[in-house]
Amino acid sequence: xxNLSINNDPSNLVRSRHICYFTESKDDYISLYxxxxxxxxxxxxxxVGLVPVIVTHLIESLQRTGRKAAALVLLEAAQNNIxxxx
Numbered sequence: 353x354x355n356l357s358i359n360n361d362p363s364n365l366v367r368s369r370h371i372c373y374f375t376e377s378k379d380d381y382i383s384l385y386x387x388x389x390x391x392x393x394x395x396x397x398x399x400v401g402l403v404p405v406i407v408t409h410l411i412e413s414l415q416r417t418g419r420k421a422a423a424l425v426l427l428e429a430a431q432n433n434i435x436x437x438x
Contacts, residue, residue, distance in 0.1 A: 357395060364393045366402055373411075375428040382424045383413040 371387040386409045394401030414421040 360392065360405070364398075366391045366393060371406070373427070375424050375431060377416070377428065380416055381413050382416050382421055382428060384411040384424050384427070385409065386411055 368388050368390045371389055373384060373386050376383045376385065388407050388409060390405050390407050391402040392405060393399075394403050414424060416425065
């Protein structure tokens with residue numbers, strides 16, 4: 353494994369790609385996260401190389417009993433019941 357020190361400065365961000373959304377429940381709150389693959393300029397070859405970095409962003413956190421949280425609860429239910437065995 354190669355260890356690189358990446359400058360996460362937005363000016364070094366070349367492009368990003370959405371991977372997925374997921375929910376997380378804690379106490380009486382449900383949170384929506386987005387997983388994104390961000391491509392930064394390679395520190396040793398900034399004009400030709402890219403370094404991919406997987407980043408998780410918190411989109412919003414809502415109280416489960418609130419009206420706006422209904423879509424997140426539905427997404428959570430779908431995630432909990434999906435069959436990923438193929």
